[in-house]
Amino acid sequence: MSAFVLSTYFQLRLHRSNGNQFQDLFNELMTRSQGGYVAVKPWGSHGDRGNDGYVPAELRFFQLYAPSSEANPVTSCSKAVGDFSKLEEAYPNLKHYHFVMNDKFQGIPAPVAESLVKLKQDKSTLGDCSPIGAYELRSRFEALSQEQQILIVGDLPAFIPKQLDLSILGAILKELADNDDDLVHLDRIDLPAEFDAKAAFNGFSDAVKSRLTQYARRSHLVDKMLSHRDSSWLQSISEEVKQRYTGTPKGATPDERFWLLSESLIPEFAKAHAHTLKAFREASLLVIAKYFEACDVFENPNSTAAPKAH
Structure with missing residues (x-):
């Protein structure tokens, strides 16, 4: 079973987990990934005293919050600070505090962080005092052995639909296509000085160069997606894109090879619906622009290779 498939199923469990379901999933993950972790369940009128789980040897405590609907930042802040007050009263010697929020990969609300x-500033004895969201939980899951991962996600299907692209490249394309940000909004700093030289060296027309520039100004979105992933993903995607570019017809013009590469990155299932196709095409151009800028795909003017003919 591929690492991506297992990670995808873990993400699905997170998306579906609220309340006690999330607490059970978190406890299972921590028990398998953190030595000495102790899960805590509420007990009658005693409750949990603000402690959903802790590592006694480190005096590190975790308080969980998994709202059933989109979280209100004000409510979340109140929960984070209020639970610490209960925890501090019950465990005056605590050293570390984490507010664990199932943000469904939307990011921890800024007011919560x-x-x-501010809580850490007010409590000078605190070491770590930080939120933990879905991205960090996924990273912890992906660091486990495959055997441990399978035990967490449970039963898996006997086969995977052929139309799904379960590669690392497929994963990043899907995340980009699902992203709420405007992929073509130009809001990035100026491009590297060699960007124009590389476009000219590869023999691209002004139209393709303009399209590359348009998406390169948003290529930091790829960095944003990869920042929550293992460092090996960057190289894996680079190699996959380069391999697909190498597979385009050598007799085609530079512009034709550019567009053939873009289309080759789009999974088949995305081509059945116009809006999905548009989102994935923009995602593919974003990935190409990222690796073009990094000199990982296409020809590099600093190499010994001969330039492309216009």
């Missing part, structure tokens, strides 16, 4: 920073 800010409230924890």
